Amino acid sequence: MPDPEPEENISGGESGGGRAATFDPATAGTRAEAVIDRLGDIYWTKTYGGRPAFECLVRTVLSQNTSDKASQPAHDSLMVRYGGTDPRESDLAAALAAADQQTLAETISSAGLYNQKSERIIALADDICEEFGGAAGFDEFVKNGDPDAVRDRLLEMNGVGPKTADCVLLFSGGRGGVFPVDTHVHRIARRMGLAPADADHETVREFLERDVPAEKCGFGHTAMIQFGREYCTARKPACLDDPEACPLADRCDQVGVYPASGEVVDPAEASE
Structure with missing residues (x-):
């Protein structure tokens, strides 16, 4: 069973490795932070840490x-x-x-x-x-x-x-500033232009941990995975047929996504 959603929209906290995060794209210091802030309007944020x-x-x-x-x-x-x-x-x-x-x-x-x-x-x-x-x-x-x-x-x-x-x-550790990179995060960060198109997983992690405040990294990881499953899928992202179908369309470089032809390729191939 998934964790129940919290009653309040919170991130960080003592058990999550940081203070409560404010999600406001208008005041974000970097483009990556603005993306995470926008995801904060879409998904419930949670505290992390404390698991054995x-x-x-x-x-x-x-x-x-x-x-x-x-x-x-x-x-x-x-x-x-x-x-x-x-x-x-x-x-x-x-x-x-x-x-x-x-x-x-x-x-x-x-x-x-x-x-x-x-x-x-x-x-x-x-x-x-x-x-x-x-x-x-x-x-x-x-x-x-x-x-x-x-x-x-x-x-x-x-x-x-x-x-x-x-x-x-x-x-487990509830460490702030840790942004795990799975296949969804790797794809989305490069597709959106938050990291170089040919970046490997470690390079994507370095860019995200540099540009996203420590207390927002845990939420950013889980939110980008959810976003990748619902909107920014590998083969048919929501923007392919209708840019307005994606809540982050205005923040995305669409690297490797070609709505005119319906083609979708790995961002690294688009940079060649």
């Missing part, structure tokens, strides 16, 4: 190369089998380090690539138990350690890329 770090890491691994619709049931089944009757008192890392790989693979099969993901999760659990003593120690490190050191250590872990590391920092 290892569970967040596992959840993000399960989501790799698949949809939330497929990965969420896998996460739920994993938690039922390995999370214990009271997750606050059990050690998920210890339980998964001791898990039978084939049983875990069957448990998370809805997420796809389940053999690879089950091996990866068990290896991560082993690593975390050995270095941090279990899930609680890892949680302490993620939430209170130096953000750069936490990110560097996460990236050293097998199967953890920049997006996974940044999601753990954001959703």
